[in-house]
Amino acid sequence: MALITAEMEDMIASTALCYVATVNADGTPNLSPKASLAKIDGNTLGFCNVASPQTIANLRANPSLEVNIVDIFTRRGFRFKGTATLLEEGDEFDLVANRFLDRAGPDYIILQVVRIAVDRALPVNSPLYSVYPDSDIDEVRRTYMDVYMKSAG
Numbered sequence: 001m002a003l004i005t006a007e008m009e010d011m012i013a014s015t016a017l018c019y020v021a022t023v024n025a026d027g028t029p030n031l032s033p034k035a036s037l038a039k040i041d042g043n044t045l046g047f048c049n050v051a052s053p054q055t056i057a058n059l060r061a062n063p064s065l066e067v068n069i070v071d072i073f074t075r076r077g078f079r080f081k082g083t084a085t086l087l088e089e090g091d092e093f094d095l096v097a098n099r100f101l102d103r104a105g106p107d108y109i110i111l112q113v114v115r116i117a118v119d120r121a122l123p124v125n126s127p128l129y130s131v132y133p134d135s136d137i138d139e140v141r142r143t144y145m146d147v148y149m150k151s152a153g
Helices: 006-014 053-061 091-104 137-152
Strands: 018-023 029-034 038-041 044-049 064-071 076-087 112-125
Touching: 006 038, 006 064, 006 076, 018 053, 029 053, 038 091, 044 076, 044 091, 053 076, 053 112, 064 112, 091 112
Parallel strands: none
Antiparallel strands: 018 029, 018 064, 038 044, 044 112, 064 076, 076 112
16 A cells, blocks of 8 residues: 555655655764655655755665645645665656756756665644634635735735
8 A cells, every 4th residue: 555645645745855764874864855755655755955965875884764744835744754765776767866957957966866665655744723623725825825925025
């Protein structure tokens, strides 16, 4: 059974930025932004290593990681826990790399693709949805877009 749902796939495809958490050698967390997350199949994600030496060093020592994506306007997202494998070629490498290069442009050098065998996929929701369980997601989006536009302007 696929862990990555259609809703998750839609958010992955539309999210410009996600965060990958790994563990440093001293046990402290390493959090690294990524702009290349892609679905490979129903239980597999991937992202490109363009400039992530610490993330890659951490994954070589401990392949456990977590990826978080959040839509800041709806205050909803997902977290994916899994195990990483580093790819330097092959069909999955090409799939993830080409999706990133199609969006970002051809000037990036992709050192590896980090393949993530997802073993847990969980929702991330703002407490807003607990306090107001009947919240309309479109109304939440409009409200937080207005807040964002006021703070940006």
